[in-house]
Amino acid sequence: MAETIFDKSRPTRRAVAQRVAEGAVQQLLPDHQVRSSPPMLPEVSELQAVRHFTNLARKNFSIDTHFYPLGSCTMKYNPRGAHRAAMQEGFLSRHPLTPTSHSQGVLACLYELQEILQNVTGTAQVCLTPMAGAQGELTGALMIKAYHVDNNDYERTEIIVPTAAHGTNPATASMAGLIAKEVEVDADGDVDLDSLKRVVGPKTAGVMLTNPSTCAVFERRIQAISDIVHEAGGLLYYDGANLNAILGRARPGDMQFDVLHLNLHKTFATPHGGGGPGAGPVGANELLAPYLPTPMVTKTESGYGWLEQSERPNSIGRLSSFMGNVGILLRAYAYSLMLGANGMRNVSAYATLNANYLMKRLSIAGFHPAYPDRRATHEFAISLRQEAKETGVTAMDFAKRLLDYGFHAPTTYFPLLIPECFLIEPTETETKEELDAFADAMIAILKEAQQEPELVKQAPHQQPVGRLDEVQAVRHLDVTAH
Amino acid sequence: MPFIPHTHADKASMLETLGIASIEDLFDEIPERIQCADLSDIPDGVSEMAMLRHMADRARQDESGTCFLGAGCYDHFIPAAVWDIASRGEFLTAYTPYQAEASQGTLQLVYEFQTMLASLTAMEVANASVYDGASALAEAILMAIRINRKSKSKRVLIPASLNPSYIATVQSIVTHQGIKLDLMPTLDGLTPISDIDFENAAAVVLQHPNFFGLLEDADSLTTNAHDADALVIGVVNPMTLAILKPPGDWGDTGADIVCGDGQPLGIPMASGGPSFGFLCTRMAQVRQLPGRIAGRTQDKNGNDGFVLTLQAREQHIRRAKATSNICTNQGLLVTAATIYMTLLGPQGLHDVASACVHNTHWLVDRLTELPNVSMRFAAPYFHECVLDFGEPTEALQQRMLNNGILPGYPLTGLIDNGSQAMLVCATETRTNQDIERYRQVLADG
Numbered sequence: 054m055a056e057t058i059f060d061k062s063r064p065t066r067r068a069v070a071q072r073v074a075e076g077a078v079q080q081l082l083p084d085h086q087v088r089s090s091p092p093m094l095p096e097v098s099e100l101q102a103v104r105h106f107t108n109l110a111r112k113n114f115s116i117d118t119h120f121y122p123l124g125s126c127t128m129k130y131n132p133r134g135a136h137r138a139a140m141q142e143g144f145l146s147r148h149p150l151t152p153t154s155h156s157q158g159v160l161a162c163l164y165e166l167q168e169i170l171q172n173v174t175g176t177a178q179v180c181l182t183p184m185a186g187a188q189g190e191l192t193g194a195l196m197i198k199a200y201h202v203d204n205n206d207y208e209r210t211e212i213i214v215p216t217a218a219h220g221t222n223p224a225t226a227s228m229a230g231l232i233a234k235e236v237e238v239d240a241d242g243d244v245d246l247d248s249l250k251r252v253v254g255p256k257t258a259g260v261m262l263t264n265p266s267t268c269a270v271f272e273r274r275i276q277a278i279s280d281i282v283h284e285a286g287g288l289l290y291y292d293g294a295n296l297n298a299i300l301g302r303a304r305p306g307d308m309q310f311d312v313l314h315l316n317l318h319k320t321f322a323t324p325h326g327g328g329g330p331g332a333g334p335v336g337a338n339e340l341l342a343p344y345l346p347t348p349m350v351t352k353t354e355s356g357y358g359w360l361e362q363s364e365r366p367n368s369i370g371r372l373s374s375f376m377g378n379v380g381i382l383l384r385a386y387a388y389s390l391m392l393g394a395n396g397m398r399n400v401s402a403y404a405t406l407n408a409n410y411l412m413k414r415l416s417i418a419g420f421h422p423a424y425p426d427r428r429a430t431h432e433f434a435i436s437l438r439q440e441a442k443e444t445g446v447t448a449m450d451f452a453k454r455l456l457d458y459g460f461h462a463p464t465t466y467f468p469l470l471i472p473e474c475f476l477i478e479p480t481e482t483e484t485k486e487e488l489d490a491f492a493d494a495m496i497a498i499l500k501e502a503q504q505e506p507e508l509v510k511q512a513p514h515q516q517p518v519g520r521l522d523e524v525q526a527v528r529h530l531d532v533t534a535h
Numbered sequence: 536m537p538f539i540p541h542t543h544a545d546k547a548s549m550l551e552t553l554g555i556a557s558i559e560d561l562f563d564e565i566p567e568r569i570q571c572a573d574l575s576d577i578p579d580g581v582s583e584m585a586m587l588r589h590m591a592d593r594a595r596q597d598e599s600g601t602c603f604l605g606a607g608c609y610d611h612f613i614p615a616a617v618w619d620i621a622s623r624g625e626f627l628t629a630y631t632p633y634q635a636e637a638s639q640g641t642l643q644l645v646y647e648f649q650t651m652l653a654s655l656t657a658m659e660v661a662n663a664s665v666y667d668g669a670s671a672l673a674e675a676i677l678m679a680i681r682i683n684r685k686s687k688s689k690r691v692l693i694p695a696s697l698n699p700s701y702i703a704t705v706q707s708i709v710t711h712q713g714i715k716l717d718l719m720p721t722l723d724g725l726t727p728i729s730d731i732d733f734e735n736a737a738a739v740v741l742q743h744p745n746f747f748g749l750l751e752d753a754d755s756l757t758t759n760a761h762d763a764d765a766l767v768i769g770v771v772n773p774m775t776l777a778i779l780k781p782p783g784d785w786g787d788t789g790a791d792i793v794c795g796d797g798q799p800l801g802i803p804m805a806s807g808g809p810s811f812g813f814l815c816t817r818m819a820q821v822r823q824l825p826g827r828i829a830g831r832t833q834d835k836n837g838n839d840g841f842v843l844t845l846q847a848r849e850q851h852i853r854r855a856k857a858t859s860n861i862c863t864n865q866g867l868l869v870t871a872a873t874i875y876m877t878l879l880g881p882q883g884l885h886d887v888a889s890a891c892v893h894n895t896h897w898l899v900d901r902l903t904e905l906p907n908v909s910m911r912f913a914a915p916y917f918h919e920c921v922l923d924f925g926e927p928t929e930a931l932q933q934r935m936l937n938n939g940i941l942p943g944y945p946l947t948g949l950i951d952n953g954s955q956a957m958l959v960c961a962t963e964t965r966t967n968q969d970i971e972r973y974r975q976v977l978a979d980g
Contacts (some may be wrong), residue, residue, distance in 0.1 A: 076893020117624025149807030326867025375807025393580025
């Protein structure tokens with residue numbers, strides 16, 4: 054079981070086709086700078102390497118192989134065409150420091166993507182460099198901080214986030230040297246306005262919100278929230294995690310958000326790659342645009358070029374070695390071209406249709422939506438509290454059993470304020486048949502939970518491994534093979 | 536409707552189940568006033584064929600020639616198997632391995648990656664990667680401040696011989712937490728160790744080889760810093776560690792944190808991203824390491840398996856007290872790098888590294904035979920070198936580019952009298968003919 058690549062290693066074996074002409078370096082480097090023993094990398098043949106990693110791949114669930122309704126992650130189809138577009142030789146072989154005179158192709162793509170993202174978010178300017186959602190959030194928090202400092206408003210040190218918010222929001226506030234404060238969420242999943250009024254004040258730097266919220270419902274009183282925050286002198290930050298729900302339909306800029314990030318690996322269908330890379334472009338209104346990071350792409354009479362710190366003196370500065378995850382930006386651009394404006398509107402339409410349909414099917418079957426009187430957005434939450442109480446089978450057990458039925462589990466235990474929670478996001482690219490099959494699997498597992506609970510509690514049964522002991526993993530930490 | 540599978544019949548049946556007449560009804564909780572998105576700047580959608588034709592034209596525009604540019608991103612050969620396998624849907628389109636039993640491929644691969652990086656750097660543990668080299672250094676500095684309880688200061692020394700975009704990135708990210716960055720000046724391209732005042736420094740950063748390609752005195756720096764209770768953060772190019780002494784062996788005690796950019800390990804240059812940053816440290820500090828970590832454990836039947844471990848450090852559990860706000864690693868790039876390191880093995884990586892050293896020295900030898908060209912610094916260098924060209928590099932660069940050669944990285948404003956200097960690099964992919972052609976075009980003037 055779980056033979057690692059190091060177990061297959063034999064001294065002196067190698068993938069000979071990968072050799073290069075070795076240069077003699079003995080006289081070129083001082084002896085005391087040279088390594089005394091070689092690193093312990095695997096010594097295997099090319100076929101062994103190919104077979105090992107191909108077989109590892111086969112142990113993964115993925116969008117290409119399974120329905121993957123992971124709430125808040127937007128696991129939609131990642132078009133192969135967009136992948137191919139970005140994997141062309143001219144893009145792959147471009148050194149990041151190539152002068153702009155010989156980079157007009159990639160710069161044109163990036164400039165046009167900036168414009169598309171400005172339009173779709175309703176912002177004045179977009180910077181593409183942040184490398185993931187969390188870095189986009191950090192960017193926004195730093196911009197908000199810089200704005201207040203520029204206005205000699207040094208007391209604004211608090212970032213307000215809803216209790217239901219993703220952990221990244223408060224963690225980002227800390228990274229930016231700000232203090233996270235929480236605002237309550239009411240029984241319908243909306244931000245509690247009285248709680249908000251109590252927590253905002255002269256110390257408020259800004260408020261971070263997702264809309265639809267992490268409770269998977271649309272924040273209906275967004276206008277009132279915006280007024281309260283702005284009147285208190287704070288700024289409003291939009292976490293773009295759930296943009297798929299409103300793409301091409303309602304824009305954060307029109308909801309009076311001052312600054313926002315997008316998750317291109319969610320809304321714009323770039324591959325998640327087993328945990329990254331992402332891309333988290335940041336957009337801002339006129340007020341905050343001067344603080345966007347560098348570099349940005351500009352268009353002048355002589356062609357496309359970079360805007361660096363010297364042209365953008367108020368910028369919060371550089372956030373990456375070069376200019377972010379260009380390869381991901383190119384995929385998002387290719388996706389945008391294929392969708393066009395109409396395609397984007399259809400994304401939110403059918404993502405919402407699929408979520409509402411699946412929520413309806415599950416409620417008909419007796420499951421309990423967390424907010425039964427609300428519309429689903431692009432996703433919805435159900436609580437398995439009652440099922441857990443009656444059968445002893447928890448949301449985690451349900452999740453593991455779903456794997457045996459050939460479905461990746463939804464997001465479990467998030468948002469935290471919903472007990473035994475499943476956050477289910479089917480996305481627009483799934484067929485009705487797939488949604489029906491998932492609902493049927495949930496119904497079948499519920500039956501198992503009632504009749505044979507141990508079967509579910511011991512799941513999964515048909516995966517490469519049985520349920521893994523995470524406590525042991527921490528207690529006997531084994532993080533390298535040597 | 537691109538990528539949306541619904542037939543008319545599907546839609547009708549779903550609407551019927553929902554008891555509504557139109558999909559628009561599902562948006563009735565959104566105030567009408569904000570349902571006004573005007574997408575007039577976004578063109579109509581096109582077919583995959585038309586999109587690919589357009590993107591192919593754009594890509595072709597940027598094929599600029601033979602690359603002698605380095606400066607943090609390197610033109611290495613990537614075996615065909617690397618991206619053939621990394622692009623498999625099961626790696627490409629999986630999410631973070633939160634459901635471990637359905638993600639054993641990614642988790643085992645990350646575990647193998649951690650093993651390889653720990654061995655290359657001679658450290659005890661590596662994380663599953665962060666965004667890139669520059670942001671890895673920012674995380675390393677934040678980590679060092681958390682670890683070093685002996686030092687009451689939040690003062691961190693960074694060398695002027697560090698990659699300038701790393702300096703800029705670190706300034707953007709870490710100074711918001713009260714950290715003070717002090718620049719250590721260079722002398723003849725190197726950091727003069729004996730001149731450093733370690734007093735009240737929590738940590739000291741050293742890039743080795745440094746931005747100018749030169750070999751620093753990492754041994755003395757490490758020993759002296761540790762004598763003064765300052766932690767040592769090494770910034771390294773992982774490919775060079777096939778030959779060079781790894782940071783874990785620097786000085787008497789070895790570096791405390793090692794970071795860098797993994798691009799040389801099978802990642803295309805691709806305009807500089809996506810790449811990945813790595814972070815390695817001692818086991819004693821593992822709980823201060825940010826980012827994901829895979830660990831080996833057992834399933835309920837006693838079989839080995841892999842999980843994400845030590846998650847109590849991370850933002851989704853610790854919220855405002857997490858080690859970092861980072862959620863992602865650069866999983867796909869780590870996949871490619873792990874396959875690359877496996878295909879090359881210790882000997883293959885050593886051959887690549889020595890070919891880089893050899894080719895760059897040959898390039899420098901041939902160019903400095905020309906009357907106007909000279910080396911700026913005398914210290915031993917690895918696979919990058921600063922050359923003075925005896926003429927302003929702006930015009931020179933355009934002339935070379937017009938002949939299909941990317942001649943190097945102009946150092947105007949980055950070193951004294953830098954307007955005639957460039958940082959040049961010749962990896963294993965540069966042939967003798969490439970080098971002779973560089974020399975010829977340069978000599979022709």
